Amino acid sequence: MRKVAKFLLMLLSCISFSANAAEKTPTEEQSTRRDAVIFKVHDVNPVFEEGMVTGCDFTVTLYNRTAINFRSFSINMLWNDAIEENFHFNKYMETFITPEEMSAQRGLLEKEAPVQPVKVAINVNAFGADKQISIRSHVDTEKCYLLLQPAEYSVAPCDIARNIDAGSSQGLENNTCSDLFQLVSVSNPEYFGKFKKMTATEIANQQQAVDSQYLSDIDVVISKIVENLGTSNDTLNSIN
Numbered sequence: 001m002r003k004v005a006k007f008l009l010m011l012l013s014c015i016s017f018s019a020n021a022a023e024k025t026p027t028e029e030q031s032t033r034r035d036a037v038i039f040k041v042h043d044v045n046p047v048f049e050e051g052m053v054t055g056c057d058f059t060v061t062l063y064n065r066t067a068i069n070f071r072s073f074s075i076n077m078l079w080n081d082a083i084e085e086n087f088h089f090n091k092y093m094e095t096f097i098t099p100e101e102m103s104a105q106r107g108l109l110e111k112e113a114p115v116q117p118v119k120v121a122i123n124v125n126a127f128g129a130d131k132q133i134s135i136r137s138h139v140d141t142e143k144c145y146l147l148l149q150p151a152e153y154s155v156a157p158c159d160i161a162r163n164i165d166a167g168s169s170q171g172l173e174n175n176t177c178s179d180l181f182q183l184v185s186v187s188n189p190e191y192f193g194k195f196k197k198m199t200a201t202e203i204a205n206q207q208q209a210v211d212s213q214y215l216s217d218i219d220v221v222i223s224k225i226v227e228n229l230g231t232s233n234d235t236l237n238s239i240n
Contacts, residue, residue, distance in 0.1 A: 037181045041059070063195035
């Protein structure tokens, strides 16, 4: 009987473990769209010249989950430097120098140039459905850290093959197809893995179904064990 009790405890532990694993599913916000070309910016490396950062090399990886075959398109990305935009040098200097000194330096201080965003265009040719490509690119800026932050983007011009379903042509007005694309940022867990045909939510739902079936199978085993224990007890009572 002790062995049977120990076995039951082991089975109950498996149930608890599987139930906990089934609860760890990604939220909709963490997942990506099933009907989009997902892409990410990664492997950002600064380029140095005489000890100064003069540019950034980086890679853009795209995975086409749609049924659309693209002849060509251009992803136009823009990163704003919120830190520099919110930092006003004149106000900062007022905490260190007198009004007289400020007046004497007024001509110099008013020469602050407007903060320019970092812009880059990624051109892609012949990109078919269910394909993945990685493109190495470069941008002349010292702000390489911005490339790992979410970017504003548009996809235009966009030229697609015409052998697609009518329902797949949404978002192609004015030679643009931005609605067919989704940028995956570092805040999304899918950024750190290999892009797959299914979304993280779909994969998690499949795993949850497997876990549910596993729990159901364990319930059947436990029911059989309990039934057999009852039969054994009845046999022992009849013998006694």
